[in-house]
Amino acid sequence: MGRMKASEIRELLKLLKQHDIISFAGGIPDPDLFPKAEFAAAFADIFSSGHGTDALQYSVSEGYQPLRNWIATQMADLGIPCDVDNILITPGSQQAPDYLEKLLLSKDDTALVNWPTYLGAFNAYKPHFDQISANSNRPASEYQAMASERGGAPKFAYMSVDFANPTGETMDRRARLSALDLATEMDIAIIEDAAYQSLRCDGEAIPPILALEIERTGSIEDCRSIYCGSFSKTLAPGLRVGWVCAAKSVIQPLVLMKKAADLHSSTINQIAIHKVAETGFAAQTAKIRTAYAARRDHMLAALKMHMPDGVTWTKPEGGMFIRVTLPAHLDGADLLAKFLEIQKVAFVPGLAFSLMDRTVTHCASAFLA
């Protein structure tokens, strides 16, 4: 798969420590935009208001109830009416997919994904992948036949539908409904990694897949879809707080897995996130959207000015990623090696996202370090 394959994503976070590298690699939020004063006040308030003891103690695996209530209200605003028992607090949006893989995948089973896709949650347990082609009317039987040839079955679809990592592309309503049709026919869940959902800069918001399924079934309890949210791209990733929202029949086994794995997410961080979210989430996400939109526009203008013929790129409506496609004679991994040495600039070569084929794609986060 190319000489840099195994280590490239793994080593990316380490690159950030080299202050002479300008990194467009990875979905790393701009730390200058963190609500630092708000978090400083939240942590101080936890101790000064007499909640220090509770914040330092064990807590229930489901998560801090006031935070789960706040999230449930947010989910309702996205077209997902639910209650507190439909929410499990996780460290970021990645724990739930990791658990669901372990719960659902046997050896030789297949996961359906958009391609290229973020593979972070699949590093430890590598299923077979098949590309979900929501717009091509490929019938369920073909996915099943392909998975069967590999000795298993399609067990779930995993997709980021808004400004996905690494393409920056958004699935439109028709594509989401088509994916939902397919999943329904195959009786599998769609796991929506919604880490970037709050980062829409322009265009009209499209309901999450779970919201579209609720439109059909009438209740979250009758839905297979699973929504994985995160505060990592909005408030701060270092606290490791995200959530999963799904039918109670899905949440309950995940709670058991969490009890066995890490008991619960950090109590104090859940309380701090709740304090900051309750008073400042709307203002913080507005601030980020404005800043990221300006950087995206700057990057798109720079690409237009500097890229030679034969290079194309996506134009995301939000999030952090632009996918640059090179002409066939250029190799992204080779370019990265040169860029790191000479220009001191980092990006992720498409190879890192391409277990299935050798399509050379480049992905750049849309903001400057």
Add this chain to the structure above:
Amino acid sequence: MGRMKASEIRELLKLLKQHDIISFAGGIPDPDLFPKAEFAAAFADIFSSGHGTDALQYSVSEGYQPLRNWIATQMADLGIPCDVDNILITPGSQQAPDYLEKLLLSKDDTALVNWPTYLGAFNAYKPHFDQISANSNRPASEYQAMASERGGAPKFAYMSVDFANPTGETMDRRARLSALDLATEMDIAIIEDAAYQSLRCDGEAIPPILALEIERTGSIEDCRSIYCGSFSKTLAPGLRVGWVCAAKSVIQPLVLMKKAADLHSSTINQIAIHKVAETGFAAQTAKIRTAYAARRDHMLAALKMHMPDGVTWTKPEGGMFIRVTLPAHLDGADLLAKFLEIQKVAFVPGLAFSLMDRTVTHCASAFLA
């Protein structure tokens, strides 16, 4: 397995919220002993000293380097000379056993344990269990034959060797060496859950199993044993910070699993734990040991005064647990139901720890709520 089996441990943490229940259930530290002022100062200092940005940002999966260095020094003091790459930061001592189960266990494999034992890390993936009898000279071939009958093999031993949950018992040096002989002969790892290791009140400290193995092999890199530590019982559980210490060949796959599962443990909490540990760990553990010793002695005196003939109990040298054994005609689960209703006192009936047999044992944490 008795009517309360499935839910009893699961629901224990929730009981703590009922302020009229005096709970001797679970390894819950006394929150009045938390170093609250020290943590308040640590969090305040993170923000005021200009480290707020780093503390809120993503960090590497291996963990915060200054904390790993501090832990490596502590491990050396326990007879485990190692360097920073032998340490992975986890949320408490339970994540590493959970990962190792997934890494090592196939369907129908067997885990060797002392019995009764804490089963928290085994809630999601239930292997077969066999009781390791370190003092009885049962040969490796017998464990292997038993596991083979169940369709698998013994894949690791999991044990808490100091004041174990729920027995309060400590394995002596001879028993540890005997377990190590057995594991060596079977070519399996011993996973030592050392959550209570720092809570010795009296008696002489016995080296961890990994230290005993290093005495034999000369280097941690030539050892199979895995040491799982935690700050949950010493500094505070709500921050979810612990560690695993092992050969680099063991740490590396765990790092990959952590990247896939939760990326890394909370950055800000690792920094806060490091600040508090660096200046206050010795004083804090001394304070806890003194307080818990007094409560243990109080509990032992109360048992001696009030328990009828036919009831026996363990006399732990530290930690949080006393195991009370009832005469055959009494059932711990029935007693718990009555005690919760009438005396408003909670403990864990032995049934919760007894998947293998119906031995009725009671466990009580050695301090008063």
